[in-house]
Amino acid sequence: MENTIKETPSTEQAEKKTLKEKWNEFRYKVDMWSRKKPLRRKLYLNRVLYLMMFPYLLLFFTFTVLPVIMSFALSFTDFNMLEFPRWVGWENYLNLFLEDPIFITAVKNTLIIAVVVGPGGYILSFVFAWLINELPRYLRAIVTFVFYAPALTGAISIWALIFSSDYYGWANSILIKLQIIREPITWLKDAKYILPIVIAVQLWMSLGVNFLTLIAGLKGVNKELYEAGAIDGIRNRWQELWYITLPSIKDQLLFSAVIQISNTLGVGAVTTALCGFPSVQYAGHTIVNHLSDYTSVRYELGYASAIATLLFLVSIGLNSLIRKVIRKVGS
């Protein structure tokens, strides 16, 4: 009995040892191999880190980098999604600037919207997050919910009710009651009013991702810093904001700035939902509207890719500009 019991573990141990030895040998070999070149050594020593990055990077490259590269390449072709893309060189870009007046309108509208909504929405998100952060916990959760509600419901329909073109539209009925106007204004069908309305709605909708991020960031600010600041001679709330709060959430500020850029240059869904597609006299036509016109209506993907590439370059330029600005915060 005793013998058998003793024997079985010993054999198992022997097997395990051999496996372990083999494994050790293998590791030793890899180790020695990695020592031959400095880069190889670096990679070997950081192998756990690379393993942790691997799943994400694999998916990121297949589903983001590769498509972006492909559409870069497509921007130099004529591609109608049915036939194989035909190489045309710079023709798409030349056509964009020289033979497409609607594109120029779209650029103009997008820039007007971006100038107002970009900084406006950004500041609005921050101010709301900042005000809400001072509230007690449960009230804060409720108020956060109230202000995030437009992003949750995604309902732009309320604005269609407000700016309805007949007597019953809320804006019209109020203005008529106040005797400011006599006849209802066709808000969403008048080139004069479309752009301001789109800007207002876009500002209203700007409390989204940025807003949540900034709230989460403000929650993480070290409370002791404020006490220390009070001792160091910070006198009012504005100084507190500039020297303590803003530098503490610099990372979040940068994040929301990048999101804000891509959001403002990506305005388009609101125009379509409110004013139809295309809007009257292209008054609310943005670059993204132009883009979706060529991807999902005309199926000229090469041309659309050229538009996307230009938009991409503009946002990269803005991005580097904003990085410089944010670096100066709190100094």
Add this chain to the structure above:
Amino acid sequence: MTKSKAEMLNEETTQKNVELSKKEKLNLKKARHIDSRPFAEISGMKIKSRSKKKKRINRSKGGDFALFLFLAICGILSILPLIMIVNNAFKPMDEIFKFPPNIFVKNPTLNNFADLGVVLGTSLVPFSRYLFNTVYVTILGTFGHVIVASMCAYVLSKYKVPGGGVIFGLIVYSLMFPSSVTATPNYIILNFLGLIDTHWSIILPVVGGTMGLFLMRQFMNGISMDYIESAKLDGASEFRIYWQIVMPLVKPAWITLVILNFQSLWNTGGSTTIYREDYKMLSYAINQIASAGVARTGTLNAVQLIMIIVPIAVFIFSQSNVMETMQHSGMK
């Protein structure tokens, strides 16, 4: 150098002189005034101080009131669509088609929900199948993205890995590429991998999404390296540090991410990559109900309410669950 300094000093003194002389002039003026009216000095001061106080209080009260009013108006405008969705679901037919619509329902009924039950009972694919598909994709996509992206973000944020900077730059820049254009190349790739007509065609691109990684990295930047080094001294592995130390510290970040991802996945229809009817999503099924036309408006309202309840519940639950983080309490 010395000369210039001396000059500057001179300039300063002259400026002071000028200021003094100005002050003196003012004093002289005041003195004349006081001389002309006895006790005016005291009463004037009182009046001044009172008016100042009043003004300040008034202004701050007014400012507070204006701020409150502004917040209230914005809040009402923000919550109004939600209130309308809730009320619409309980409106009988005659109230639904009233124009302009009432915000609040007058004679609430449950007819819309009963109609919805009838519609769902007659559908070819059982409704529970759509529901399961959506729940499956949403949960797998959301948590997959949070875990995979934050694992990568941890490395990118806390270590200087060769190639890390380039990767991060790529991620930030790709965030700016309009997604409507990459849709076609994406389809080509999914087709090449044989993922068309499976749930993975929706889940995998979401898991490899860029925004979550950027968000997590920015929040992890704020964590002191001391935590990680002391954990390493205690013998924790890299993965354990990430999972047990860093992730709890950035809880507000990944809760935000869960809310954002849940919301967008819950509303995906998946109609561009999935053609099998029993693999389709809830929101696709709902669009089918809506496409039946005006007669289904009531049903559609009921469905809208049901669809919106789940993201709202997730939002409220997770937001009230975020306590103050312990980020700064452990290190001293």
